[in-house]
Structure formats: C-alpha cells, structure tokens
Amino acid sequence: MTKEAFYGAYLPELERIFQELMDQAADLRREQEQEQTADRSPVEHYKGRIKSADSMLAKLKRRGLPPTMEAALTKNHDAVGIRIICNFTRDVYEVAQRFKEQNSVAEEKDYIQNPKENGYRSYHMIVRFPCGIGGVQEILAEVQIRTIAMDCWASLEHQLKYKKHVTNQALIGHELKRCANELASADVMMQTIQELIEDEREAGETA
C-alpha cells in the first residue's frame, strides 16, 4: 500500500510536519557552522522519514492496534520521525533543549540517564502539532537525539530484533550489552577529553 493510500488526506499534513522538523534540524546545524568555534557543530547529521504504510501496519499489528490511519496518527507517535545525531552527549542535551523551546512537547524519555536493559541509549521527544483535519486534533511526531556511538549500536541492535535466532539470542544480547557499555565509556571519555581541550583553549585565550 502506498503512503497516499494509507494516510489519505493527512499525508500533506504529515509532510508539512516532517519538513518543519527537518528545517529546525537544518537551522541548528547551519547556526553552529557560523559560530566562532565552528569546528564544534552539535548536530553531526540528521535524517527523517514519514513511516511507510507497510512499516506502520506492521507496528500497529505488533502493538495490537487496529490497522487504520486513525490509530496510526492518534495511538502511535512516529508516523513522522526525525533522528538527530550528535558528536557528544552534551550536544544531545543541548539539541533537546533547543527543540523543547521551539515545539510543544508531549513527552520526553531520557534513555541516556536511564538506559534500557539491553543497553539502548538515546533521548526521545514526542512533539505535538495541531491538525484540525477531520477528527484528528493533533498529530504526534517523534524526535530521537543520540550520539554517533549510540546510533551505531542502535542500528546493530535493530538487526538483532528482527532476526530471531533462538539459539544465539542470549549470547548476542549479552555481547551487545557489553558493546553498549564500551560505547558509553567511549562517549564519556570523548566528552571528557573535549572539555579538557576546551578548558585549555579558554585558559589560553584569557591568559
């Protein structure tokens, strides 16, 4: 089924919301590029999508929801999704703060402070956009903000989730968790080094 067929009259709305979020990310990235300490853009890259009909139907089925566009837009929150990748953990929070200032946030989940059991780390925000077409008052969109390391891990974990090798599942899960720990360690260390460099630079500038 095509997106047009599934989302119907709401597709233009979704595209508008999608573009709005992508523009916000682009602005953040552009803004940092123009700053004096320009080698420090908090947004490394960003990407987004409107969920395909197939993916949405599969997700609705998984969640035990009716396979309708209404359920997709009102009971689910990632018909529109954008992912922002940052260099350092501190940047993730900076970007999150900026998004909060510019949008109406329905919910926030900090999986960096509270990683999932399997090791997943990211910052999730559910942003609401007014709609007013038909019976839908508002449409929710999901913003995921994470570091490069977290993104790399999440992609791999995603592969595991959708391939069920019953025998290896436990061992691979355990080793994935170990990777998550090591990547988290690297993130902390890189942040520390970055701050040490910044301190030295500032000290040098004021001296």
Next chain:
Amino acid sequence: MKLLFAEDEKELSRAVATILRRSGYEVDTAYDGDEALRLAGMHYYDALILDIMMPKKHGMEVLRTLRQEGNVTPVLMLTAKSEVEDKVAGLEEGANDYLTKPFAVKELIARIKAMTRSREEMTPELIQVGGICVNRREQTLEGAGGSVSLNHQELELLEYFLRNAGKAFTRAQIKERFWREAADDLVVEVYVSYLMHKLESVRAKAAIHKDEAGNYQLLI
C-alpha cells in the same frame, strides 16, 4: 590445580607426588631437565617444582629457558644446598620461591599455595558501595543510571579511591602510585576526570571531588 614436579630421586618423587595428590593436586612428574622442559611446553601448570640437581639439564637451566620463552608460571626450586648464593641465583633467575632439602611436604604445600594465590583471590570480584557496583571481571561500573565499561587503569584507580574513600590525594601521589613512568602528571587529571564523569553518567552516589588545591577525594 596442576603441578609439575621435577625431581630425579624417584623414591622422593613418588612419596611427595602421592602426598600432593592426596592433598588434591594433579601432579605430573619428570625425572630430568629435558623431560621437565618438554612437559612444561606441552601442558598448562599452575606451578612448577624444580629440583636444581637433575640429569640432562639442571633446574637452573630449565628455569632460565622457561623464563626466556616468556613462561611466567610460578616456580619453586628444590635443592640440597643451602648456600645463600644458590638461593639468590635461583630467585634472580626468576624462581618465585626456594626450599632446601630435607623439607616437610606440609611446608612445600603451604609455599605452593602462597605462590599460586592469585591477585583475584585477594580482591573480591564485586565492589558494592556508594550506590555503585564495580565488577572487576567484566570491567564494568554499574549504577542507578545503567552501566559503563572501565579500562584496566580506570578500574585500578577507582578501586583505590573506593578503598580510601574520604581521603584526599594530591596529583603527585596518584602519579607515583599508578603512572610512575609518565612524563608529567596530566594523565592523572585525565583519568580522574574519566572516573568523575563515568560515576556521574551511571548516577552513582559516590563522586570524586577536586578541591582548590587540586587534590582529589572520593566521597560516598
């Protein structure tokens, strides 16, 4: 635990090996230096007991060869001589301990135990304090906010802070203890910073503080 017992006096070898086996050790015996080297090369042993006076190759030669090959298995030398020079020579060649004949097997066993007592036995696998759990085997730091890996250096340093909670250390003191060979003490600042931030990231109750004088202190 598996031992290699190299002694050319067969009666003595049989007697000692029997007692060692009864004490729970697995024992391989060798009656000359060549055989000792051959077995040491083929199997993993937790400790080697080498008589100095052996035919074909004497104990010191065997020891020297093993150490040159990079074999770090604990070695206890046996000898009929009790000259200080021999003891010193053996220990300097890389032996871990020395026993002169005649010896009580009880003492031999006690020395084997002391020699093979691993660092891991002496320090617990888990350290749980200050809202965190440090797992030495997995090399992880776990707190209310998830877990993060620690490299070997961080592990040693964190353990040191935890064991000395409340005590303030200067950068020089930490450098002396862990980075004696380093060119300067900046590495201490870097590693303490790593630990500070890793503790924060897992939301530990324990935290490392730096005072105006630049001293570091872990508080729980």
